[in-house]
Amino acid sequence: MMEPLTDRPLRGDGSVWEKAATCCSSAGLKTLLPILGWLPSYELSWLRMDLIAGITVGLTAVPQGLAYAEVAGLPVQYGLYSAFMGGFVYCIFGTSKDITLGPTAIMSLLCASYVEQDPVYAVLLAFLCGLIQISMAFLRLGFLLDFISYPVIKGFTCAAAITISFGQVKNLLGLQNVSQHFFLQVYDTFRKIPEARVGDVVLGLLCLLSLLGLMLMKRSLEPNPEDLPVCVRLARGLIWGLATVRNALVVISATLVVYSSEAAGHHVFTITGKTSPGLPPVRVPAFSEAMVNGTALSFSDIALDLGGGLAVIPLMGLLESIAIAKAFASQNDYRIDGNQELFAIGLTNLMGSFVSAYPITGSFGRTAVNSQSGVRTPLGGVFTSVIVLLSLAFLTPIFYYIPKASLAAVIICAVAPMFDYGIALKLWRVKRLDLLPFLVTFLVSFWEVQYGIVCGIAISGAMLLYHVARPRLKLRDHGVLVVALDSGLSFPAVEYISRLLYTEALTASPPRSVVLDCRHFSTIDYTVINELQDLLRQFQQCEVSLIFTGVPHTVLEVLLEADLPGLKHMESVEAALQALSASTSCN
Structure with missing residues (x-):
């Protein structure tokens, strides 16, 4: 049976009742009606x-x-x-x-x-x-x-x-x-x-x-x-x-x-x-x-x-x-x-x-x-x-x-x-690529203002998505390949990263192991998990290792929960290199 409204406690779980109480509080009213904040002290x-x-x-x-x-x-x-x-x-x-x-x-x-x-x-x-x-x-x-x-x-x-x-x-x-x-x-x-x-x-x-x-x-x-x-x-x-x-x-x-x-x-x-x-x-x-x-x-x-x-x-x-x-x-x-x-x-x-x-x-x-x-x-x-x-x-x-x-x-x-006469020169001096959305917006706006705005936003969005889909990589060769991403790994970029690892490591003669520096990872999604699963299987088939290092706790929890076969993770790149070196020596 539904409990009476008057007997319901105010919960701290973000319920409707808590939000209503917050809005009716003095601080909530001042947020909704800012005049209550300055008028009494006028x-x-x-x-x-x-x-x-x-x-x-x-x-x-x-x-x-x-x-x-x-x-x-x-x-x-x-x-x-x-x-x-x-x-x-x-x-x-x-x-x-x-x-x-x-x-x-x-x-x-x-x-x-x-x-x-x-x-x-x-x-x-x-x-x-x-x-x-x-x-x-x-x-x-x-x-x-x-x-x-x-x-x-x-x-x-x-x-x-x-x-x-x-x-x-x-x-x-x-x-x-x-x-x-x-x-x-x-x-x-x-x-x-x-x-x-x-x-x-x-x-x-x-x-x-x-x-x-x-x-x-x-x-x-x-x-x-x-x-x-x-x-x-x-x-x-x-x-x-x-x-x-x-x-x-x-x-x-x-x-x-x-x-x-x-x-x-x-x-x-x-x-x-x-x-x-x-x-x-x-x-x-x-x-x-x-x-x-x-x-x-x-x-x-x-x-x-x-x-x-x-x-x-x-x-x-x-x-x-x-x-x-x-x-x-x-x-x-x-x-x-x-x-x-x-x-x-x-x-x-x-x-x-x-x-x-x-x-x-x-x-x-x-x-x-x-x-x-x-x-x-x-x-x-x-x-x-x-x-x-x-x-x-x-x-x-x-x-x-x-x-x-x-x-x-x-x-x-x-x-x-x-009209800012110097904006084009500033953009050219600071970052020339930003001239593209500026010029497109500027020129198309003479045809129809709204089209200029939409085209400019679309180009800026495409530039942003390109950087997400093609993150900058730092590759170092220590006998094994060390790959560091300047930014996190999201689903638009995972195919690009996967293809690069396959080309640089698995098609090499002989195939070599990879240490993936994950310090900049902040989140991970199912598309990435699915691609990593295929990638780990390919590394196992080639009898080399893919080791994740510096994985943030929240991302590591997701990786462990996914139960990826052959998943290896270590605290640092140096630890991974030492482990791979020891493994090679034993072999």
Whole structure:
């Protein structure tokens, strides 16, 4: 009979009851809700720093949100719909004080490949990405990100920087009806240069120069020496502040210019146009869509259209966010919980889909601004979200006059630093073979971004598997053959090792014994056991020995349990050589 639930003891065997008790404990709750770890010790002096940082990032997030929606091929308000949920969710569930979640250039570019300029697709993609990422967190599948190598990441980001930047040239020139595909886009842009609008070109170049100048001014500012006069320190602080919010400053200035021009009846600029006013409605994402021709797309139809995006976008979102969180945690001397970060970004995407957000991730640029502004806790993200919400509530009529050229300038200046000019030279100098996944990812990404990532991962995986299947060997001849593996022995490599021993020892004239140095073995599987059984039989038939030395205890237990005929093992190579020498002398 099943014992009553109330009488069941809490076992220490990893049972459901033990896990439930752990989750309900104080430490378990702090792990699930990191806000419980820092909020009780929150100091009032931190509030000022979090407020300053939150407002500063908010003034950056608003123009970038509008711009990145353009990259995703969506109406500009969707960039702001996607920019505020992360601050509220991450404040409760996140473990990094610095990171800010929202739309980014790379995520917007990836989404553009799948959503086909359809907001229904974009919002449903955010919902499904959230579910996938939360499931990964519960299943602790974050280790999958480790299989995306650094050359693949750099190849993708370099290609993305070029693709995104060139994709905005049409807005700088005021061109219309330019293809979305990169190669056709290049062709259309150069073909239509004579159609460029002078107003857009002049305004776009002025915005670019202003952003570049402010960025260089900020970089030139060194830490304030203590002996500087107060007025000088205030002036340097003012310049730093203006340079930090340069995106907002440039977009506001350009919008005022356009508004004045439109009011005077001069339509010389390409403007954003009408946007949906006010806050987004809170509603369940649409799981189907009615088409103009009267037909309807079901959930399965949309899911099939999204296809590989359901794998690429969740993984790339997690990769980008966790990489940024780790970088700033290392810089500012604290640690993050990778699995909790998976949960936080997944929940942000899931909840964001209820307010018409498209998939988001961590933003490197805004996180850098957040950290430099002196943020102390994730509460800074709440103030950023409030700024975005206020913009949606009161400023959407002004969005009509935002020139597309200014948003293009913001995007170009934001993504240009992503292009690492020296990475190819570094890879060539350190390890030339790593250039292969880098170049494949870089080049294929111009065709389709997702294909570039997949091809790069496939090549990196093949290179990794090759090293596993063909481990390095050290062969020494002491009258008998001594074979040492630089790494362990796994089933992809056992056929290769077996063939080498057969060729070098058993087909020699006369056949000779082999001492196999197993110090680097960490695990062994049944395929290896089966091959070793055949190999030992062949050595016995040739009346020579195969001796295993330095076998770790866990591996030795498996070998003994397999009861291999003719198995010989010793503590060291020297002991095996002495035993074989004594045996030869006796014979």
